[in-house]
Amino acid sequence: MKIPVIKKLVETQPLEQLRAAELAIINEQPLQIEIEGNDEGEQLTHAIAAIWILERMNDSNVDFKTALREYTQKVRESIN
Amino acid sequence: MPVQKITDAEFENQVSNNPKVVVKYYADWCGSCKLFAPKFNRLSSDARFSDVVFLDINAENSPQARKKAGVTNLPYFAVFKDGQLVESVATSKEDAVVELISKLN
Numbered sequence: 001m002k003i004p005v006i007k008k009l010v011e012t013q014p015l016e017q018l019r020a021a022e023l024a025i026i027n028e029q030p031l032q033i034e035i036e037g038n039d040e041g042e043q044l045t046h047a048i049a050a051i052w053i054l055e056r057m058n059d060s061n062v063d064f065k066t067a068l069r070e071y072t073q074k075v076r077e078s079i080n
Numbered sequence: 081m082p083v084q085k086i087t088d089a090e091f092e093n094q095v096s097n098n099p100k101v102v103v104k105y106y107a108d109w110c111g112s113c114k115l116f117a118p119k120f121n122r123l124s125s126d127a128r129f130s131d132v133v134f135l136d137i138n139a140e141n142s143p144q145a146r147k148k149a150g151v152t153n154l155p156y157f158a159v160f161k162d163g164q165l166v167e168s169v170a171t172s173k174e175d176a177v178v179e180l181i182s183k184l185n
Contacts, residue, residue, distance in 0.1 A: 041116075044114060045112065071109070077140060079152055
């Protein structure tokens, strides 16, 4: 997982495009937007992360840094 | 045998009461975990593993089960025989999971 890739997606892509990209990767369909990643799994992780952060920013009225910190905390908790 | 989604509450019971168990640790944020789900379902109905119990555990919500296998990355797989951890691996490759499950024999 690469934070700069997630940041770029949050800054440049609307939620609808990211949700469409998430579905496309799961259904093995071509992507309509560019998502960097070493493989489909990492691409999907980046899309899911950007969606989570954008939703958090919208729903809780927090800035990107705060939402990103909460997201990375979730990730850390899963593997510690 | 279909994959069973369980939590910490059922983990010890499942691992202790079934001689052969394979656990997939996943999280909702993990893309590779989502992509592996259909493969894990397929393996669970593979005749070679008819005596193996397949479990799915959300690593984010199940710290005890996570610590039991020493989860370091996701997706993460662990096999238990007679209640004891045999081996574990962090991988997205089906071949590696098949090899891991084969260690239960």
